Amino acid sequence: MKRLTKAALATGAGALLLLGGAQTLAYWTAEGTATGTDVTAGTLTMTDGACGEWLLDDGSAVVEGIVPGDTLTTTCTLAVSGTGDHLALGDITVSDPGWAEDNPLTAALEISPASATLGGEELTLPLAEPVPVAVDDELVVTVEAEFDTAAGNDTQTLTAALDDVTVQVTQAHLVP
Numbered sequence: 001m002k003r004l005t006k007a008a009l010a011t012g013a014g015a016l017l018l019l020g021g022a023q024t025l026a027y028w029t030a031e032g033t034a035t036g037t038d039v040t041a042g043t044l045t046m047t048d049g050a051c052g053e054w055l056l057d058d059g060s061a062v063v064e065g066i067v068p069g070d071t072l073t074t075t076c077t078l079a080v081s082g083t084g085d086h087l088a089l090g091d092i093t094v095s096d097p098g099w100a101e102d103n104p105l106t107a108a109l110e111i112s113p114a115s116a117t118l119g120g121e122e123l124t125l126p127l128a129e130p131v132p133v134a135v136d137d138e139l140v141v142t143v144e145a146e147f148d149t150a151a152g153n154d155t156q157t158l159t160a161a162l163d164d165v166t167v168q169v170t171q172a173h174l175v176p
Contacts, residue, residue: 042084044133044171049078051143051162068151073114073144076165080118080139088130090172092116092123097143098163105158108151114144130172141167 054062057071066072080089094113099106116123119137143165 042082042087044082044084044087044169045080046139046167046169047079047081049076049139051076051165054145054162065157066147068108068147068149068155070147071144072109072147073142074162076141076143076167078139078141078167080133080137080169081135082133082137082171083135084171086174086176088132088172088174089118089127089169090130091127091168091170092118092125092139092141093168093170094125094141094143095166095168097165100161100163103158103160104152104154106160108148108155109145109160110148111143111145111162114142116141130174132174133169139167139169141165 051074054066054072054074056062056066057073062072097111097113099109113125116125117138117140118131119134121131123131143162145160
């Protein structure tokens with residue numbers, strides 16, 4: 001009987017502890033609903049442009065023709081537009097420019113993108129740091145062509161027509 005009494009007392013004490021513990025788990029709660037808001041993504045666009053006339057290494061126009069050793073430049077102008085709180089350009093790439101039609105003169109001209117300006121600010125390609133872009137900026141890419149000094153007589157009187165130059169801008173995140 002002692003054993004039965006001990007068991008009854010232990011069960012009663014356990015039930016009392018559980019009952020007392022259950023009372024401490026009751027907390028008040030409430031909930032509400034907050035109306036959400038919209039967020040809109042920015043933009044990055046570029047419109048097609050055109051390249052200007054070829055200029056000689058002294059900045060003058062080609063009048064009578066180019067000769068081996070000349071370095072020519074042309075500028076290609078496009079419009080870049082962007083909206084976004086932290087929008088910047090992380091990269092500006094230019095396709096390897098080519099010629100509309102190959103001939104001995106085009107074979108003797110080595111062309112490459114040289115530099116760029118964005119909104120009048122001189123840039124060095126490739127970009128080392130992100131460059132902020134405005135709602136309307138003018139992107140000017142300079143393309144350079146070097147006339148090989150080892151060019152033969154078969155390059156005389158020929159014409160080299162620059163083919164389309166593809167310019168691509170890549171967005172970067174600029175934290176002020």
